[in-house]
Amino acid sequence: MEKNQDRIVTVTAKKIGINGEGIAYLEGKPVFVDQLLPGETAEIVLLDSQPRYAKGQVVKRLNDSPQRVKPQCPVQGRCSGCPLMILKPEAQLQVKRELVQEALIKYAGLPRGKVQPVIASPSGLGYRNQCKLPIREERGRLVNGLFEEGSNRVMPIAHCLIHDPDLEALRKQILALANQFRLKAYDPKKGTGLRTLVLRGFEGQYQCVLVSGEDPLPKGFIEKLKAIPGMTCIMQNINPDKRTRQLFSNRWSLLAGEDRLPVQFGDVRLSLSCASFFQLNRPQALQMMRMAASLIEPCDTLVEAYSGVGGISLMLKEKAKTIIEIEFVPEAVENAKENARLNRAENVRFVCGDAAKEMKKLICWTKIDAVVVDPPRTGLDGAMIESLRQCQPKQIVYISCNPATLGKNLKELRDLYEVKTVIPFDMFPNTPHVESVVLMSRVEK
Numbered sequence: 001m002e003k004n005q006d007r008i009v010t011v012t013a014k015k016i017g018i019n020g021e022g023i024a025y026l027e028g029k030p031v032f033v034d035q036l037l038p039g040e041t042a043e044i045v046l047l048d049s050q051p052r053y054a055k056g057q058v059v060k061r062l063n064d065s066p067q068r069v070k071p072q073c074p075v076q077g078r079c080s081g082c083p084l085m086i087l088k089p090e091a092q093l094q095v096k097r098e099l100v101q102e103a104l105i106k107y108a109g110l111p112r113g114k115v116q117p118v119i120a121s122p123s124g125l126g127y128r129n130q131c132k133l134p135i136r137e138e139r140g141r142l143v144n145g146l147f148e149e150g151s152n153r154v155m156p157i158a159h160c161l162i163h164d165p166d167l168e169a170l171r172k173q174i175l176a177l178a179n180q181f182r183l184k185a186y187d188p189k190k191g192t193g194l195r196t197l198v199l200r201g202f203e204g205q206y207q208c209v210l211v212s213g214e215d216p217l218p219k220g221f222i223e224k225l226k227a228i229p230g231m232t233c234i235m236q237n238i239n240p241d242k243r244t245r246q247l248f249s250n251r252w253s254l255l256a257g258e259d260r261l262p263v264q265f266g267d268v269r270l271s272l273s274c275a276s277f278f279q280l281n282r283p284q285a286l287q288m289m290r291m292a293a294s295l296i297e298p299c300d301t302l303v304e305a306y307s308g309v310g311g312i313s314l315m316l317k318e319k320a321k322t323i324i325e326i327e328f329v330p331e332a333v334e335n336a337k338e339n340a341r342l343n344r345a346e347n348v349r350f351v352c353g354d355a356a357k358e359m360k361k362l363i364c365w366t367k368i369d370a371v372v373v374d375p376p377r378t379g380l381d382g383a384m385i386e387s388l389r390q391c392q393p394k395q396i397v398y399i400s401c402n403p404a405t406l407g408k409n410l411k412e413l414r415d416l417y418e419v420k421t422v423i424p425f426d427m428f429p430n431t432p433h434v435e436s437v438v439l440m441s442r443v444e445k
């Protein structure tokens, strides 16, 4: 512990960091302060002082940024969900552009001007089509909510403004039923009880996954859930392992309905299983996918890696003679096959497996002209970069949800690819998250 621990100091935030916190400097060392905006000065208490950074908490804010607004949510600041809700929407877009610019300068040496202004989300609230909230017991009743800032305590959420309002109403209804049936919250020692409630819905049709321990769920409770209008599927995912950080285990049990949720995605019809990924902000994802598809030039063979249920491929099915999708969740691959049938895409092929391993095999037998990648936050691994370096498609469109891993990957491909443009999308208003679509063209030597 450093001697200035517990000391009150006065600092001014200079910018916003990747977790939405204000960053001030104290004798050259960055100090991360939640709820402090650039230009705001505050007396803070130093909570944690490490050799390379410190964390502080506002004791008294001495001025307000002109960009500050009153948050619409009463628990903003205590719940970890929406740290940017105290910023005007236009200022949020500016912050996100800077976060992308800074990461790409830092990791890839990319000029600031390559990053376009952030494309705003059609809606700032009520955009989330999925709720995924841990369940806890509080004074004998089940509650669900988000983790408190910097801890694994759950902050119960009475009403979340980010969820689609119908989904939010359903969440409360299911929680009330669970309490009526006196269900118990997950007990890590026994490996029993309800762990997480996962709901997803579009146009009045819903999928419900009850992530739980080993114990069966009462029949009466399931009957009540079945009676909720629009409930297409009730699934139990048995995930008793206290050490796991995975939301779902591979133990699924269909309790009612069918594991298929229909979704209209622009002109594309999709079907989703509970285990399949789908974008959380559908209207904004549609803008983003359309942009990604528009950047691809007509070609013979295109690979979409990390393809989920295949939405992007279906949008660009006219652009390539053959499209090969690679995805490692088997349910998502089954959905992708069905989705290709639903949308009469006869030129799409499917590979179920790790994207890097399957790409390595593909490049041995086919010439690939264009690749679309949409990896998880960890970005592309070394093996995937190696395959891209070997096959050298003319175009790569990289959809990224993490500017830091994007920057690192761009650096690894820098000698072979020129970054033509970076277009950020605000997929999650009020949070610090930002997605980017990057067009890369092979450098012709």
Ligand SMILES: C[S@@+](CC[C@H](N)C(=O)[O-])C[C@H]1O[C@@H](n2cnc3c(N)ncnc32)[C@H](O)[C@@H]1O
Residues within 6 Å of the ligand: 276, 277, 278, 279, 305, 306, 307, 308, 309, 310, 311, 312, 326, 327, 328, 329, 332, 353, 354, 355, 356, 374, 375, 376
């Ligand atoms: C960010 S999502 C994108 C999905 C799809 N492009 C979409 O927009 O719906 C990433 C997808 O990659 C899949 N995935 C993650 N790691 C993978 C890997 N190593 N190999 C293949 N697929 C992977 C996930 O299951 C998920 O469907």
